[in-house]
Amino acid sequence: MNVMNFILASASPRRQMLLRQIGIEATIIKPDGFVEKTQIDGSIKALVRFNALGKATFVQQQVSAADVLIAADTIVAFEGKILGKPQNRIKAQEMLECLAGKMHHVITCLVVMYKGQTEVACVTTEVYFRSLTASEIEDYLAAGESMDKAGAYGIQGQGAILVEKINGCYNNVVGLPLTCLYKMLNKLEVK
């Protein structure tokens, strides 16, 4: 068995940690030259697909075809609207008020490139927030987790107590749907 070289085309250390959880040690190459879109003509899935493929294609130029290249883009969508990373505390507060007591979707598009083949898959998880009081939202904002996260929360941190339940893949909400990734790697005969 050859030892595979895994490349993660993402700026997210959270995704690197998730890969480590299933025994994959990946090198991060940030797709810095690729400009993500935040809106697109067409569906939300078309947008995450565009961004994930864009990251993968950009980093592909810097790696070998024998490397396993993994890219992902995750979007939080509420009633058809995209919630990105909040620009400031007020935007973060508005997002949490919007999500409180309701269900939203977390959608990730995964791209795996290996030996000239490309696999693309999309995973959606339903996340149900519990009702939140104004002071609970204040407390959460004070915890300082919101600013670098789409939807202004992190389910893997103190944001766990904002969530009543999920329906779907948990690691998708953290940022990388591991079971889907495993299946894609299997299909490409990686490992």
Added chain:
Amino acid sequence: MNVMNFILASASPRRQMLLRQIGIEATIIKPDGFVEKTQIDGSIKALVRFNALGKATFVQQQVSAADVLIAADTIVAFEGKILGKPQNRIKAQEMLECLAGKMHHVITCLVVMYKGQTEVACVTTEVYFRSLTASEIEDYLAAGESMDKAGAYGIQGQGAILVEKINGCYNNVVGLPLTCLYKMLNKLEVK
């Protein structure tokens, strides 16, 4: 605001980690003198309740009433049958074969005692395993995660890729339903 003293009546370092995730630093006191039941007349919920209350009551004698005492018991149930921690590798393999391609329940009973009050709550999560080949089960057993875990898997480890999706609280499957715990602490006016 007084600084609360949290006691976790559990031998599980995983539960202590989950408390840390939501900012609670708890001292572990193992309920060593309490003998857990593995079967009971009545429902599975009656059994987890018996065990969680037993752990709490046992440790209660060693702490102050001003301490916040948290106890929990988690059970994996498949088609009405309880799957405990496997005694050996063959039992672990049998459990994983049993769960593959099917849905099972993870049930936790939480007990919180504070200033003479006792709160008890039960949380159930549906866990859907994907189909597993014999060699996938072999690989997972070789990863060495199975032996100390009810149902022979850990969703927070490499076991993540055994799970297709969940419906309910993720942290319940890890061992401590954080949102439910938060609500109970709120009700008891802790913090």
